Amino acid sequence: MFVMRKAPYGTIYSFEGLETVLIMGAYEQDVSLLFVDDGVYSIKKGTDTTPLGIKNFSPTFRVLEGYDIEKLYIDKESMDSRGLTLDDFVVEPEVLDKEQIAKLMEEQDVLFPF
Amino acid sequence: MLHLVNKSPFASTSLESCLKFATKGAPILLFEDGIYGAMSGTALEAKIKDVMKDHPVYALKEDLMARGIDVVIDGVKTIDYPGFVELVERHKTCTWS
Numbered sequence: 193m194f195v196m197r198k199a200p201y202g203t204i205y206s207f208e209g210l211e212t213v214l215i216m217g218a219y220e221q222d223v224s225l226l227f228v229d230d231g232v233y234s235i236k237k238g239t240d241t242t243p244l245g246i247k248n249f250s251p252t253f254r255v256l257e258g259y260d261i262e263k264l265y266i267d268k269e270s271m272d273s274r275g276l277t278l279d280d281f282v283v284e285p286e287v288l289d290k291e292q293i294a295k296l297m298e299e300q301d302v303l304f305p306f
Numbered sequence: 307m308l309h310l311v312n313k314s315p316f317a318s319t320s321l322e323s324c325l326k327f328a329t330k331g332a333p334i335l336l337f338e339d340g341i342y343g344a345m346s347g348t349a350l351e352a353k354i355k356d357v358m359k360d361h362p363v364y365a366l367k368e369d370l371m372a373r374g375i376d377v378v379i380d381g382v383k384t385i386d387y388p389g390f391v392e393l394v395e396r397h398k399t400c401t402w403s
Contacts, residue, residue, distance in 0.1 A: 199314050201372050202339030230317045233342065238374035243367070243386075250374070274316065275347030280374075 193224045193300040196231030200250060201241065206234040207249050209306030217259030224263035224300075225256070226293065227285060231306075232270045235281045253283050267293055308397035309361075312338035315350055320402040327400075330360045335385075335393060337366035344370070346377040354379050366390060 194213050200206040216223045227235060234250065241248040256264070264285035271277065271287070278284055288296065297303060309328050313320040321343055324334060334357070336344050343354055344365035357363060358381045365378055367386045378384060385393070 199317070199339045199342065199373070201369075202312070202314070230314050230339070230342070233314075233373060236374040238376065239372055240374070241372040244369070244372045246372075248372070273349040274342070275345065275349070275351075 193226055193297070193302070194304045194306060196225060196227050196234055196306050197229045198234075198306065199230040200234040200236075200239075201244065201246065205306045206231070207247075209304075210234075210249060210252060212304065212306070213256065213261065214259060217256070217261045220260075223261045224265065225261070225285075226265045226267070226296070228267040228270050228293070230270075232266060232274060232276060235283055235285070236276070237280055237282050251282055256283070265293070265296065307332050308393055308399045309334045310399055310401040310403075311336050311340040311343070312401070312403050314339040315343040324400075324402040325357060328361060331362075333362045333364060333393065333397065335364040335366065335390065336382075337369050337390070339369075341365050341369045341373065341375065344378045344382045345375050346379050351379055355381070358382070364389075364393065 198205040235253050239250040265288050266285040268287050268289050309324045311320050311324050315321040364383045364385050367384045
C-alpha cells in the first residue's frame with residue numbers, strides 16, 4: 193500500500209509516488225493507495241499548473257484504473273478538516289475512518305510512504 | 307516586514323511561527339503549499355479570519371490555480387507574480403519555510 197501524505201507541486205513526493213505506483217502496477221502487484229493528511233490535495237479537481245510552468249499530474253490519477261489499481265482509500269478526517277468532499281476529487285476513493293485505516297494498514301505486507 | 311509562508315499549515319508549523327513573531331500590521335503572503343491556509347471552508351478558516359484582524363493576508367494566484375483552489379477566504383487578497391514582486395520591493399522580507 194502506498195500512503196500519500198504530502199501536497200502536490202510544493203515538493204516532488206506526490207509526483208514520484210504516483211510514478212512508482214504506475215511501475216508497480218505494471219508488475220501486477222496487489223497495489224492500493226491511501227490518501228491521508230495533505231496527500232488528499234494530490235487528487236484535487238480543477239488544477240491548472242500552466243502559470244507555474246510545471247507538469248499537471250493530478251489528472252493522471254485517473255489512469256490508475258487502466259493499470260488495474262482500483263483500491264483507493266481516503267481518510268475522512270483529513271478530507272473534513274480541509275473542507276473537501278468526494279466531489280472535489282478526480283477519482284472516487286473509498287472513504288474510511290481512522291479505525292478502518294488502522295486495520296487496513298495492519299493487513300498490508302509493505303507500506304510505502306510518499 | 308513582509309512575512310512569506312510557503313508550507314502547508316496542515317503539515318508544518320511555519321504559519322504558527324510566523325504569527326508568533328509578526329508585528330501588528332505586517333503583511334503575510336501565502337504561496338507554494340502555504341496557499342492551503344487561504345482556502346475557504348477548512349478547519350483553519352476561523353483562525354485565518356482572526357489573523358486578518360491584525361495582518362493583510364495575500365495568496366499567490368498561480369499557486370492557487372495549480373492546486374485547483376477557486377474560493378479563498380473572504381478578505382484574503384489574491385495576487386500574481388508581478389504583485390509578489392511589488393510587495394517584495396516595498397518591504398523587507400522574512401521567510402518561514
